[in-house]
Amino acid sequence: MTGEPGPVEAADAVVAAVDPALSSPGVRSSDSVLVTGPWLAGVSSVVAVLRARLPEVSFVEADELAVGAAPVAVVFAVSAVSPLTESDCELLDLAADHTDCVVGVVTKIDAHHDWREVLATDRDLLGAHRQRYARLPWVGVAAAPEVGDPVVDELVDVLGGTLFDPDVLRRNRLRAWESQLEKVIARYRADGEGADRQARVSALRAQREDIRRSRRMDKSQRAIALRSQIQQARVQLTYFARNRCASVRSELQEDIGGLGRRGFAAFEDGVRRRAAEVMAEVDEGVTTHLTAVAADLHVDPVPSPPQPTPVPDLPGPPLRSRRLETRLMMVLGAGFGLGVALAVSRLFTGVDPGLTVAGVLAGAAAGLAVAVWVVGIRGLLHDRGVLDRWVVEATATLRSAAEEAVATRVLAAEAALTGSLAAEESAEADAAAGRIAEIDDELREHAAATARAAAQRDRRIPALVRALEAVRHALYDNSPGEFTDPSEPNSGKTVGY
Ligand SMILES: Nc1nc2c(ncn2[C@@H]2O[C@H](COP(=O)(O)OP(=O)(O)OP(=O)(O)O)[C@@H](O)[C@H]2O)c(=O)[nH]1
Ligand SMILES: [Mg+2]
Known part of the structure; x- marks a missing residue:
């Protein structure tokens, strides 16, 4: 099945026809089936049951898948307890990036009797999320029911019918090409617009x-x-x-x-x-x-x-420098002294005429003393004023x-x-x-x-876009990868990827 070179080469040829330089999408196809889903969805239980029912197929959980390997199919398990959320859809986007073959599984159907409504809602939500999921096969399982045996027959049938279909390999390869080409084109566009550099340039x-x-x-x-x-x-x-x-x-x-x-x-x-x-x-x-x-x-x-x-x-x-003033003071002082001398001598004469000589002498002495004192004081005051x-x-x-x-x-x-x-x-x-x-x-x-x-973007992108268009044409327009939906075995209805 997965070892057949034919379908893979056919897918590569679609791209090489546009640009021979594009030789590989850069992912390694593996034989494993990836079972994944949100937290507590019942993934481990589904894996355990599937391993028991299909021992020839390798079933792995996300952490067991080798890095860079693309699973041959993705079983996307979600609990019947409530419908999908946006982050659940994104989880599937990551898991099925390089794998076209996806099977939707609603788990724990033994415990939730309205699981069919939940399944229908999940189908619509996922179809609205991405067009490629619109025609996904959905089944209900009870891998670890509280009572009774596991209910996984439908899932085993779907997988059995899908995994051995050579077209699944071709479509997986085309899906890997689509995803890689989208990434490369987006990278060239972002580089050409300087998106990564924008923050640094603004800074x-x-x-x-x-x-x-x-x-x-x-x-x-x-x-x-x-x-x-x-x-x-x-x-x-x-x-x-x-x-x-x-x-x-x-x-x-x-x-x-x-x-x-x-x-x-x-x-x-x-x-x-x-x-x-x-x-x-x-x-x-x-x-x-x-x-x-x-x-x-x-x-x-x-x-x-x-x-x-x-x-x-x-x-x-x-x-x-006050000679004139000194002289004037001397004259005034002398006059003042003379006056005092006269007054004193008269005083003596008036008391007793015999004392006239003594009076004159005393008056002269007093007049002289007063004259000297007046001249001295006046001079000191004058000098202080000058100072x-x-x-x-x-x-x-x-x-x-x-x-x-x-x-x-x-x-x-x-x-x-x-x-x-x-x-x-x-x-x-x-x-x-x-x-x-x-x-x-x-x-x-x-x-x-x-x-x-x-410049590189302008040079490279036209060929890449043409290659992507060719891949999409091969994926969506010639819909050969249709298989019978085993959930309605007698209806003859087909479900395509
Ligand atoms: N009733 C019922 N319970 C189930 C069923 N499958 C799983 N469970 C219960 O759901 C819980 C989670 O189951 P797991 O199989 O461990 O789920 P998981 O997705 O691997 O969980 P994590 O790895 O922890 O995210 C356990 O308690 C299981 O017993 C089922 O079919 N029916
Ligand atoms: Mg687990």
Whole structure:
């Protein structure tokens, strides 16, 4: 039966007539009958009974069938408990991919008395699923009935009548050809349309767009961050410098209040020292702030200037250039002293004329003392006033020097940071361009491969389609593979595949 070369060669000839290059459908025909079906359909029971009834035929379940082997017939067993489902139909599609000869079996008919309705429904469902199943022979069996002997006679008859029919082998081979040709055509079409590559191509395009978008965003975000950080640094550091100068000025002005003439020189030195301290503090504040800005922008810190910012030159207070005023004070002091001297001597004269000389001497001494005191106090107050103005001027000079230092260093930092960011930016732009070039290369490769596949599809498909049409013509149009349906032995009705 299955060993006969004639029918198989006849089927191959149908295809070879269209394209001699198509020599085999690539499946190995086996002598086994595959019994398969959904879970708990009663497959194992059917196999056991069939093995007992037809010992000369090899019956296998799906897991016993060799890989790549096409069974000579497929017995599709479904339980009479309920009609087929869509997934059951798909199971049959897989099992009967390379086999034309299929027998539908409804099992457990002893337990389900409405099995005939279920069988009719299954027949309709399967016929609607695929046209090739429309004229399938269906039988009911009870392979492991709860009571009595197995009921499998009809199935044994159908198989007996089918398996020895040489045309079954020819049709099986044609079915294998049909299935393989459909697969190959579908493969060529999918390759030609780049179906497999579509997901990768879309992913690559999305990746390319992502890179471009993130580049644009990075660039503008960096520029905005730099601008705002620099503006903030300028405002904060200028405010800091002004603040320091103002507080130093108030401290110094307070010190002037308790200052004696002897402390003037030390005070002047102190002012210069404080000025140097303020400049150093401003310098340090600027360095700290700019380092933090660089860290925020993820670039190298801005280098500090090699020299510390110079302390402004502060000319000494103009304490000695007041000759005219001194003279005036001397005159006024002398007048004041003279008045006191006269008043004191008169006082003595009025008390006792004998004391006139003593009164004159005492008046002169008192007048001189008062004159010296008035001139001295006036001079000290004047000098304190001069010092106060000097402190105001000196701190103003200090403030403009500190502000200038801040402005200069922030400007230099802006230039340095812009340079660092531009360098980083260009390195990233190069990396992104490299990545985009790689993506473009891969996209070009996919496009070229798809074009090659499309050319191959256009070259190969016409012959394959003609071969498939020839196979289908042989399968459906000349229906020689009909056999008597043994389920109705006396009706003479025939059922074709
Ligand atoms: N009443 C009745 N029960 C049956 C019949 N055939 C099988 N069964 C019962 O159905 C159950 C499944 O039978 P199996 O032959 O093991 O079915 P299967 O399809 O091989 O099951 P799995 O391999 O587990 O998917 C068992 O409990 C059987 O006793 C039958 O003809 N009548
Ligand atoms: Mg089983």
